[in-house]
Amino acid sequence: MTNKTPDALDLRPWIEEVRALGELVEVDGADWNLELGAISELNVKRARPPALLFDRIPGYADGFRVMTCSTSSPARLSSILRLGHHDTHAGLVQALRGKPRQWQTQAPDYEPVDVGTGPVFENVASGADVDVEAFPAPLWHEKDGGRYIGTGCMVVTRDLDSDWVNVGTYRVMIHDRNHVGLDMIPGKHGAIQYDKHMKAGKPFPVAIVIGCDPLGYLISGIEVPFGMCELNYIGAILQRPVSVVKGQLTGLPIPSGAEIVLEGWAHPGDERIEGPFGEFHGYYPGKPATAPVVTIERVYYRDNPIIMGSPPAKPPNDYSYSKAVMRSALLIDALQAAGVPDVAGVWAHEIGGARMFNVVSIRQRYAGHARQAGHILNQCGVGAYMSRYTIVVDDDIDPSNMQEVMWAVATRSDPELDIDIIKRGMGSKNDPMSIAYPYKAPFNSKAIIDACRPYDFIDEFPEVAEASKELQQATLAKWHHILDK
Ligand SMILES: Cc1cc2nc3c(=O)[nH]c(=O)nc-3n(C[C@H](O)[C@H](O)[C@H](O)COP(=O)(O)O)c2cc1C
Missing domain, CATH: 2.30.110.10 (Electron Transport, Fmn-binding Protein; Chain A)
Structure with a gap:
């Protein structure tokens, strides 16, 4: 001290x-x-x-x-x-x-x-x-x-x-x-x-x-x-x-x-x-x-x-940003403590109150790595309460950028192969969907969406069609007077 x-x-x-x-x-x-x-x-x-x-x-x-x-x-x-x-x-x-x-x-x-x-x-x-x-x-x-x-x-x-x-x-x-x-x-x-x-x-x-x-x-x-x-x-x-x-x-x-x-x-x-x-x-x-x-x-x-004062409301609300930042940091720590390697980032999105819609990006190392990261993020001590959608993306995707995340979901996941459902998970009586649940106790179900390139076809997966990072940076440097507007 x-x-x-x-x-x-x-x-x-x-x-x-x-x-x-x-x-x-x-x-x-x-x-x-x-x-x-x-x-x-x-x-x-x-x-x-x-x-x-x-x-x-x-x-x-x-x-x-x-x-x-x-x-x-x-x-x-x-x-x-x-x-x-x-x-x-x-x-x-x-x-x-x-x-x-x-x-x-x-x-x-x-x-x-x-x-x-x-x-x-x-x-x-x-x-x-x-x-x-x-x-x-x-x-x-x-x-x-x-x-x-x-x-x-x-x-x-x-x-x-x-x-x-x-x-x-x-x-x-x-x-x-x-x-x-x-x-x-x-x-x-x-x-x-x-x-x-x-x-x-x-x-x-x-x-x-x-x-x-x-x-x-x-x-x-x-x-x-x-x-x-x-x-x-x-x-x-x-x-x-x-x-x-x-x-x-x-x-x-x-x-x-x-x-x-x-x-x-x-x-x-x-x-x-x-x-x-x-x-x-x-x-x-x-x-x-x-x-x-x-x-x-x-x-x-x-x-x-x-x-x-810090009242709740439909996000973004008074404390949703701080919750997203704090819970993302806690979730990264939890993944690392559970032995998940090569976690590039985690973002607990404000739209889900930093609990219900969470994304992890990983550098895929082995078959099953993506599901491991997704299930642990969804079920770890900090993450389980009221978690609903958990999405795993590759490390070229910024987990906090919803446009990129949903692009990965749309283009790198197949609903039949890539969505795992956990039934009777840890929910809450405060879940707005609990009105439609068949359960007597506060359960919910949870979806883990693996939106990473399939590991077994990773080398053959189509290339992304966009300018390289180097070309983007050089272009921004030269044409900032046009592009910064
Ligand atoms: C602004 C704000 C308001 C909150 N309101 C409540 C609340 O009314 N009831 C509740 O149980 N948790 C509420 N929470 C969440 C708890 O503070 C949080 O789960 C915390 O971990 C509880 O402390 P504990 O772990 O020592 O029980 C709120 C959190 C924030 C940031």
Whole structure:
């Protein structure tokens, strides 16, 4: 460990960095009621969406702000991940290769450090002063079941019978001034800890971090191994420990530079209807259902606090780009760990919410290599949940370029020979297609499409009809005044 000074996960220096990059737009006067959400949604569908910082939100004190679109560009994402400056998608993906495995290995060395106090305690509300509705939580979309204060958030919880602290990104809906609903999908680590408490009839301690350095929710929103604390993993990325303070009520660790923290307990038997809210794949699946309620007993917040917003919607959405980048890196690591050689690249496409439509490109080495890569990508620990289409292409195809990928599918695969179906795979009750499934439990089926040139005919396969890379480069250099237009 080089730098031992703990990092408070302060959002504000990062905002200044983004401003210096020319990637911050400040928006004054947008309404929390649908307008802020619609602006953010339209913004993220642009070619190079800036980050948005909303202020002067009608009905709220000036300075009570909301940030969105924080992770939606290569430059911002590389700065969040402390990878140096990468302005291109390809540069970021290259810089990220091998990093998740390294961070995971180093995480145990970066135990968070309790610094006693910090900016998060600038304002403390307890008892009758607790009012979650004092913050401009948006109604993001017309069909949402309520106002979601927690989207780009970190939900900190503790295990019942061990010291394990988990941090997950789970959506948080406001019920009233001191109650929020928490939606944790079964099997998620927070849900496992919650279930244990409920079975033992004990209140479940919760601290919800509503805004901080976006590295916080970026890592809470990916699959960090069972039993590992995300704060350690974040420390490995920062190469220094996270600076935390202890929640006055629960003792849970909270980044000392956090913007807003809601602390309280989910009590046994206290569940209420939550949702609906869109999902990462772009639908409102299922019907509103009951979810745990957290009774908020303390609110900590900085002066002029900032809610970090990252709502789901039809992709591309607020976090689909960062999910695609992060999950692609995790999937490459998983393929390599499983012994698949010569993986040129992986891309978990935004259109499938970075889960349902994944592509791997390989340099084919032996008969069966392509199917091996496809099946493992589809079924590995990081990849199996809700995977649907997995496509394997040769290394002359850029897996992130949909035009090239579908050209390979159209021209290098034969449906009868090259599509494998896995039945009764790992699905989800949140799958929009589950409405048409015959299963009682959340299964789905999965297709692996081998769109590589057939290995047994690889030398005879027709040549690609296009200019060579050298001719293309020479032509671009000489004729850029025509071709750059
Ligand atoms: C912005 C965002 C919102 C998310 N919302 C939810 C949610 O409401 N419920 C849920 O179970 N997972 C949600 N996820 C996915 C989880 O955060 C993710 O699966 C993570 O690995 C959960 O943490 P855990 O592995 O510690 O359980 C969300 C992810 C992101 C990035």
